[in-house]
Amino acid sequence: MRTVASRLIDSRASLSRLYTMAAGYGERRCFSNDSNKVDEPFKVEEAETVNVPPPPQEKLLVLGGNGFVGSHILREALDRGLSVASLSRSGKSSLHDPWANNVTWYQGNLLSPDSLKDALDGVSAVISCVGGFGSQSYMYKINGTANINAIRAASEKGVKRFVYISAADFGLANYILRGYYEGKKAAEAELLAKFPYGGIILRPGFIYGTRGVGSLKLPLGVIGSPMEMVLQHAKPLNQLPLIGPLFTPPVDVNAVARVALRAATDPVFPPGIIDVYGIQRYRQ
Template identity: 60%
Template sequence: MAARYLKNQRLPAIRLWQSTMISSENAGGRAISTSSSRLLETVNSTPNLKVEEAETVEKPKERTRILVLGGNGFVGTHVCKEALERGLPVVSLSRSGRPRVTESWVNDVTWLRGSLFETEQWKDHLSEVTAVVSCVGGFGSNAQMRKINGDANIAAIDAAAEKGVNRFVYISAADMGLPSFVLSGYYEGKKAAEDALRSKFPYSGVILRPGFIHGNRKVGSMSIPLSAIGTPLELVMRYLKPATQLPLIGPLLIPPVKVTAVAKAAVRAAVDNAVPPGVLDVWGIMRLGDRTYVSRLILTLVCQERSFTGVTRPSGPCQVC
């Protein structure tokens, strides 16, 4: 019964199709045929189509490298080392190229020599770069400081934006509350570079504002132990954040920060999208780049509470004080 019902349902459709074909032939048209012989005949009668070679589309190169501007300087060398420790390929651009450092890590960096103002000579290297970290800065006359700290970095920011670099990290400087005539060109240049970064990289530009950066600074064959001054000051001043809001003297209480912490924070800001765009002050740099900062802060608060309450410390030396 079911088969007879389906057959009866198909008959009207078949009759309609046959009537359509007959009408098409009577009107001078061509009936549609689905037979294999007619299909072969149609295929054989089709002119031979010339098969052209498909256009090759190059796959965009994967961006994995980090470009460090000023990578042979005090901060720049530590940024290069930190990036290498994370397994990242590193390219450095500076006016003098390869540094006079004999450590083995230097051989793992691609050293470029050039000027940031001559972007045509080096911007092609940005096609494989995922992030740029600028450590460029310097002192001199006000005009020279505006050019080095401002114009040079702005040229780099523009080139990186043009080439589609993902993230840009700029190591600026904290405002130490100095009179406007002291180092005015230095801070004006820094501010101009920060404004350019906010404009070109509004969602992926990170500005680091450290104060005094300390560590072992190598000048030729000599090593200058800046940490001899910086470390004690950092240990004392790093917990005085509320005091930095005081008028006049507040900015002078901004604590020094280790160069290794600045480097770690810079590299992490360059590769970690979880780091939001904007400004990282010295405490933000410590949180991001100094793993011992939080633990030391907790231990210090515990020690202070014990001293105020008269609680006896456990045996053994205190890890902080």
């Protein structure tokens, strides 16, 4: 026991000597022997300032921006501060709203792919609202061929994401409007092939909102909004054979615009097909 105690005393004495030496060394560092002046602090060099240019602003191209859905997408995109361009057969919009002056308008025909070259310069995402009705052959061209041309041109230009506004399956209507739906399906297949990781297909049903027809404005929301509230809770009826698609709920044009923009600009938005229920879910 006495040996252990002696060791402890010796250890404490050694530590005490170390602390004394350290303190003395610190005093010698802080004060000069000759002048009794405090040593000057270390000088820290300032880091060199490097001017890093801001990242380039993403540019969005909306095909068919003059239409009902396209014009809502353009306005929503501008509200989010995006750089926006539009291409359509008529070129500059006939709308007199102030926001239309902030869009770069291109005139072109998607059945002639060369007209897309200038409009695709610097574009990071494309949203296509191109579609229409008419004869079976015309509907296939405008809904199918025109969009296929746009998808291929965008792919060749290295566009990151492509959103296509397609249409919900309405059962019997598919046979009556065969050219319309066959064209849509062909465009969808091309998009999934060319943009497996950045291609998004939206399949809304009836799209309601205030639609301009000439000088008239039709408030379609008066009918569409109540129908959406009722039918969005009747999803099981949508699975009924033949008549099930008739229970597909309508959707607000502003919701379609918001989801289309989110799909075009959000890199983690899942690629693939988004039905009307998905649109209702993602619009929040």
